[in-house]
Amino acid sequence: KAGVTQTPRYLIKTRGQQVTLSCSPISGHRSVSWYQQTPGQGLQFLFEYFSETQRNKGNFPGRFSGRQFSNSRSEMNVSTLELGDSALYLCASSLGITENEQYFGPGTRLTVT
Amino acid sequence: AQTVTQSQPEMSVQEAETVTLSCTYDTSESDYYLFWYKQPPSRQMILVIRQEAYKQQNATENRFSVNFQKAAKSFSLKISDSQLGDAAMYFCAYRTGNQFYFGTGTSLTVIP
Numbered sequence: 001k002a003g004v005t006q007t008p009r010y011l012i013k014t015r016g017q018q019v020t021l022s023c024s025p026i027s028g029h030r031s032v033s034w035y036q037q038t039p040g041q042g043l044q045f046l047f048e049y050f051s052e053t054q055r056n057k058g059n060f061p062g063r064f065s066g067r068q069f070s071n072s073r074s075e076m077n078v079s080t081l082e083l084g085d086s087a088l089y090l091c092a093s094s095l096g097i098t099e100n101e102q103y104f105g106p107g108t109r110l111t112v113t
Numbered sequence: 114a115q116t117v118t119q120s121q122p123e124m125s126v127q128e129a130e131t132v133t134l135s136c137t138y139d140t141s142e143s144d145y146y147l148f149w150y151k152q153p154p155s156r157q158m159i160l161v162i163r164q165e166a167y168k169q170q171n172a173t174e175n176r177f178s179v180n181f182q183k184a185a186k187s188f189s190l191k192i193s194d195s196q197l198g199d200a201a202m203y204f205c206a207y208r209t210g211n212q213f214y215f216g217t218g219t220s221l222t223v224i225p
Contacts, residue, residue: 003157033213042217043204056212090158102213104150104158 002027004093004105012111018079021108025072025093031055032074033102034066037088046089049074050096078110086112117207119216126195127224133180134190134219136205145209147181147188152218153201161203164188197223 005024013019025032033056034046045058049068066076072093078085088109092102116139126132138147145166152158164172164181171179176196180189192199200223205216 035215043215045213045215101148101160101163103160106157 004091004103006089006091006105006108008108009106010109010111012113013081014113015081015083017081018077019081019110021076021078021089021091021110023074023076023091023093023105025074025091026103029093029095029103030072031094031096032068032072033092033094034074034076035090035092036060037090037107038086043090046076081112083112086110117205117214117216119203119205119219121219122217123220123222125222125224126192126199128195128197130195131191131193132195132221134192134203134205134221136188136190136216138186138188138205138207138214140186140207140209142209145207147179148206148208149177149179149188149190150204150206150215151199151201152204153198156201158204162190192221195223197225199223 007022023032031050033048035043036046037043046060047054047066048056052068063079068074088107090107091105094102118137147164149161150158151161162172162174162177164179171181176193178191202218202220204218207214
């Protein structure tokens, strides 16, 4: 069974631009969570989607948004990029929202210049 | 608020020796799950071990074991017979309901 995949793996954007990241969960998994990983802050939860609905949201500004499609694939969008948005964005999937184990993708490394 | 604290930003261990990574958490919940994840350099994060809070017995996975002290809200990871491939960032995580909380990580170096 294929693991969680994320595209693109690397991205360079300039301040003020917007970006869309994609995540394909493990086949059969219906829950997708997004995290921002930075050296100083560690992993911070962005949001979780299940059955195309946002079930949970972390403490991030409205510039960060996401959605999930009927095939469970998810996208994350960041508008009006800031230098501080430079980070590794991780996607994790699980069978459902109450499942204990999350399986992580390799991440998308976003650099904002 | 639920928080997870890893007080050791960096640790090192001699190959074949044993090392313990510490983790404490703060919660008012009685039903939750604890995890240790490993993130090797430039590689994917993977689950090392998990512990259900309602289980008193400490979880064990081959060379990895935990010391779960529920009353003290402590969840340490012991790695026995350390190998070079154990070098990674280790994250302690806590889950209750549909919320996941991660610590800031401990970077483990294995010295040959």
